[in-house]
Amino acid sequence: MSGTPARTADAATAAEVVCLGESMVTFLPSQPGRLADVPSFGRGIGGAESNVACALAAAGHRAAWVSRVGADGFGDHLVEAVTGYGVDTSAVQRDPARPTGIYFRTATDRATDVHEVAYYRAGSAASAMSPDNVPHDALFAGRVLHLSGITAALSADCLALLHDLTAPRPGRPLISFDVNHRPGLWRDADAAPEVLLDLARRSDLVFVGEDEAEEAWGVKGAEAIRAALPEPEVLVVKRGPEGATVFCDAGEADDVTAVPALRVDVVAPVGAGDAFAAGFLSATLRGLPVRDRIRHGHLMAAAVLTVPGDLTAPAARAHADALAALGDDAWGRLRLGPGWTGDDQEVRTT
Numbered sequence: 001m002s003g004t005p006a007r008t009a010d011a012a013t014a015a016e017v018v019c020l021g022e023s024m025v026t027f028l029p030s031q032p033g034r035l036a037d038v039p040s041f042g043r044g045i046g047g048a049e050s051n052v053a054c055a056l057a058a059a060g061h062r063a064a065w066v067s068r069v070g071a072d073g074f075g076d077h078l079v080e081a082v083t084g085y086g087v088d089t090s091a092v093q094r095d096p097a098r099p100t101g102i103y104f105r106t107a108t109d110r111a112t113d114v115h116e117v118a119y120y121r122a123g124s125a126a127s128a129m130s131p132d133n134v135p136h137d138a139l140f141a142g143r144v145l146h147l148s149g150i151t152a153a154l155s156a157d158c159l160a161l162l163h164d165l166t167a168p169r170p171g172r173p174l175i176s177f178d179v180n181h182r183p184g185l186w187r188d189a190d191a192a193p194e195v196l197l198d199l200a201r202r203s204d205l206v207f208v209g210e211d212e213a214e215e216a217w218g219v220k221g222a223e224a225i226r227a228a229l230p231e232p233e234v235l236v237v238k239r240g241p242e243g244a245t246v247f248c249d250a251g252e253a254d255d256v257t258a259v260p261a262l263r264v265d266v267v268a269p270v271g272a273g274d275a276f277a278a279g280f281l282s283a284t285l286r287g288l289p290v291r292d293r294i295r296h297g298h299l300m301a302a303a304v305l306t307v308p309g310d311l312t313a314p315a316a317r318a319h320a321d322a323l324a325a326l327g328d329d330a331w332g333r334l335r336l337g338p339g340w341t342g343d344d345q346e347v348r349t350t
């Protein structure tokens with residue numbers, strides 16, 4: 001990884017990855033159906049960047065999450081839940097004047113793909129993050145700072161913060177940026193594509209879905225996306241069922257690595273992109289080859305796809321390493337379903 005980050009803590013205890021962004025309390029339905037018809041909900045947590053931090057911590061890495069939450073019960077729950085995954089939340093700030101964001105969602109109807117989400121995050125504590133009130137020392141303490149385009153959409157102050165954090169400067173950690181184009185979050189949806197393109201170009205490692213790149217920038221295909229984003233040292237193009245293609249700057253020409261996706265018996269699709277980023281970052285921190293970084297991304301995503309919520313315990317490192325090391329034919333025959341991450345579970349091949 002490029003860059004020599006500044007350190008504010010002992011190297012043995014400092015976070016390897018710091019994740020900045022809003023997390024919310026999420027209410028999950030007790031049964032399928034319209035939000036209007038669901039009688040009760042279970043409580044969980046959800047947020048792209050805290051999802052990445054939790055997955056990294058569960059995989060054995062030192063991860064920190066930085067954000068703002070309300071001085072309310074939902075804020076208490078968020079901090080306690082994220083801390084429970086082993087994430088350092090010491091830099092999370094409490095805002096007495098603004099609430100913690102919450103949202104409700106339906107269970108995905110796999111037959112019709114009907115899915116409702118109702119957000120209550122306007123004016124949230126996290127939307128007040130700015131260059132003046134977020135602790136930069138904590139953000140720059142790790143080897144990697146992970147950001148996403150969701151934060152840029154929350155407010156003008158949040159966008160200013162991301163511009164500040166992605167600015168070139170001595171000692172900047174490696175900047176990991178997940179485009180996460182969510183048109184519904186932007187007050188000025190027409191401005192979103194250019195803003196996200198600019199932030200991606202200022203970053204070192206970029207994750208972007210092939211579908212969202214086409215929607216945001218009108219470019220189609222991995223090669224065209226790389227042409228639109230030549231600056232990042234590493235560009236990860238997620239191609240849905242086709243897998244992922246990674247471009248690594250190798251001087252005059254990129255090294256290009258493509259790995260097909262796994263076949264997964266999906267329980268719910270939420271959180272898979274965040275899990276993929278966590279798996280890729282985990283393997284990057286460990287210095288694994290690019291092919292194995294992609295495979296660990298697929299494996300971490302498969303762990304989340306086979307549970308109802310955004311988060312789950314990943315496969316043990318030895319188990320995941322053994323699967324990532326399979327030959328291409330054996331990798332292609334894997335089929336993962338609920339419970340596959342357990343050490344005593346037999347992984348199916350077809």
